[in-house]
Amino acid sequence: xxxxxxxxxxxxxxxxxxxxxxxxxxxxxxxxxxxxxxxxxxxxxxxxxxxxxxxxxxxxxxxxxxxxxxxxxxxxxxxxxxxxxxxxxxxxxxxxxxxxxxxxxxxxxxxxxxxxxxxxxxxxxxxxxxxxxxxxxxxxxxxxxxxxxxxxxxxxxxxxxxxxxxxxxxxxxxxxxxxxxxxxxxxxxxxxxxxxxxxxxxxxxxxxxxxxxxxxxxxxxxxxxxxxxx
Numbered sequence: 001x002x003x004x005x006x007x008x009x010x011x012x013x014x015x016x017x018x019x020x021x022x023x024x025x026x027x028x029x030x031x032x033x034x035x036x037x038x039x040x041x042x043x044x045x046x047x048x049x050x051x052x053x054x055x056x057x058x059x060x061x062x063x064x065x066x067x068x069x070x071x072x073x074x075x076x077x078x079x080x081x082x083x084x085x086x087x088x089x090x091x092x093x094x095x096x097x098x099x100x101x102x103x104x105x106x107x108x109x110x111x112x113x114x115x116x117x118x119x120x121x122x123x124x125x126x127x128x129x130x131x132x133x134x135x136x137x138x139x140x141x142x143x144x145x146x147x148x149x150x151x152x153x154x155x156x157x158x159x160x161x162x163x164x165x166x167x168x169x170x171x172x173x174x175x176x177x178x179x180x181x182x183x184x185x186x187x188x189x190x191x192x193x194x195x196x197x198x199x200x201x202x203x204x205x206x207x208x209x210x211x212x213x214x215x216x217x218x219x220x221x222x223x224x225x226x227x228x229x230x
Contacts, residue, residue: 041065042089043062043077044078071225082111083110091228096124103142125194168215
């Protein structure tokens with residue numbers, strides 16, 4: 001079968017060797033960021049609330065995904081402004097940080113449309129920041145007033161795409177469940193209050209005394225697979 005464009009079809013690994021449509025959910029671009037060829041899955045690192053960035057979120061899971069599946073991935077994130085039309089070119093976007101923040105009206109509208117069109121936002125509180133957690137929950141309630149954040153059960157398919165993940169594991173104590181926003185029966189926002197940043201694989205970043213999910217790499221690989229197949 002011909003593979004027309006990066007967001008039109010993918011073949012997952014041996015356990016799921018099928019071609020699945022994705023382009024119907026996202027607007028595809030004729031060229032890729034950074035000059036990368038069609039067929040390479042790219043993930044966006046969001047710049048939001050003006051100048052806040054998601055730099056302390058490891059892109060190591062992209063390498064792992066390419067090793068464990070037949071998804072060809074870019075080896076790095078692409079920095080994209082949440083208010084930009086470019087967000088629609090990515091099946092998965094990452095948002096993390098610390099401290100309080102407030103999204104602009106344009107960012108809120110773009111995020112809502114992105115998720116409604118089939119994109120997946122992976123959000124994570126950096127260093128388990130309580131201020132960022134409060135701000136994120138407030139923003140999600142504003143952007144999706146009719147679709148509140150809810151706990152995602154471990155039976156959900158996102159935990160059983162590439163890796164079978166029976167439970168979350170944290171560096172300290174009992175991990176809190178992942179939260180999700182569901183639109184039309186599909187989860188479009190996945191949020192970890194503990195953190196999915198995988199800082200051991202991040203250069204110049206640390207957990208700073210906060211908590212993190214220790215099986216973040218496997219979870220993030222699964223979320224990438226979910227983003228491009230559901």
